[in-house]
Amino acid sequence: MGADVSPSLVTLRAVSKTFQTGTRALDNLNLDVRPGEFLTLLGPSGCGKSTALRIIAGLMAPTSGQVEWGGVKPELGFVFQDPTLMPWASVEDNIWLPLRLRGQSKAQARKRIDEALALVGLSRFGGAFPRELSGGMKMRVSIARALVTRPAILLLDEPFAALDEITRFRLNDDLLALQKELAATIVFVTHSVFESVYLSSRICVFTNRPGRVTQEIVVDAPTRDSDFRASALFGQTCQQASAALERAYGLEGAI
């Protein structure tokens, strides 16, 4: 009744989602996203965490429950698991797309496009075509496209799952740097315990399908670098998250 004064950017209240096939992806999910945080939804494959992200993005409507935005729904950026680029368009034109769809000419969008390219370190590749780029570079283009509208909240659906580990580590660091620079809120979906602990300020561990949040883990580390990866805190938190995951599996007896 408007009495809620929670500082959340967005809150999912008792959200359930049942697909037409009868699959129950989410069951009574409660989740809030706070401004400026790096929130990770961690869970086994197919646990409904991507569905939750899509519901936040508005790509999908919940079967029941509410999605409540703290104020006006802010500008969103979405990054898919695959780069999802248009192969017939140059890197610049791919990044231009969100602004183009809103009626901006390329000249009008020029500054934003260059900015986004620079943010992901691809300034020299504006004229290249997606097939000329490596997997990691394509993912950077995908991120640049999500950033071009200057979103207040960035939603990423297992964006680095298909990349090799070295590329993934680099992109993890770049993503953290981006968040710092843009002061954006990030909601990140992954099934990797290590990735979640390294990146997040808060982790929500999902149960197996139908998904709910079974445990919340706060990662209180000021810096994220190779020292953090070697630290006791990192190890402990990973153990904690792994244990939560195992319990989540165990609840459903799905192993």
Added chain:
Amino acid sequence: MKRLIEKLAPWLLFAAAIGAWEITVRVREIAPYILPAPSVIAATAISDWPLLWAALLVTLRTTFLALLMASFGGLALALLFARWRWVERSLFPFAVVLQVTPIIAIAPLLLVYLETDAAVLTCAFIVAFFPVLSNSVLGLRSVDRNLVELYELYGASRWQQLRLLRLPAALPYFLGGLRIGGGLALIGAIVAEIAAGSAGKGAGLAFRIIEAAYRLNVPRMFAALALISLTGIAIYVTFSLVSRLLLARWHESEI
């Protein structure tokens, strides 16, 4: 050296076949009305050029007009099919019936109902239409689901989705359909000309073949036949080049 031989081999083989033909005809003194030598066919093509050229123009005109109609008609119908499933379910059977019924069997009926020119054009159109239609439908349906969601996320209008996403995604398929349809339009035109058997100013290459057969002018039959083959090859090569030009930078088929 080996690569040179590999490159030249097809041409050498072709030249050898023509040479063997020429020598056999000369040595065994085969009469031109049974099997004319290549040199005789070439001489006939030159001496009969005004007649053959006029006939070629008629056939070419039919072929390209039919192909033009098939391209626009096929693409337009494909757009309707891709937009509304029920339109496809209702109309596709008609397209299939037209496709599986041999055009030579339909031609006499069309000649009863239509003026000769129109009947010939309709035959060529019918055979060229189907590959353009089915390939375009396939292309319009082969759009990356995630890209569609991305467009929805940024509030793209239907028109934007069509222009910036569906049409470019369908382009390689459409061009493939055109390449097949081009050859078929020529075949359709020839078949219909033979069925029509019309003389006078509107006579195409196929009619010149029949006419020459009645007169036992076998060299002219061969000359007209060669012209038809060359036309078919030219159509195929042209569309292959167009396809390469349009897709070179991004589509797997042309890389």
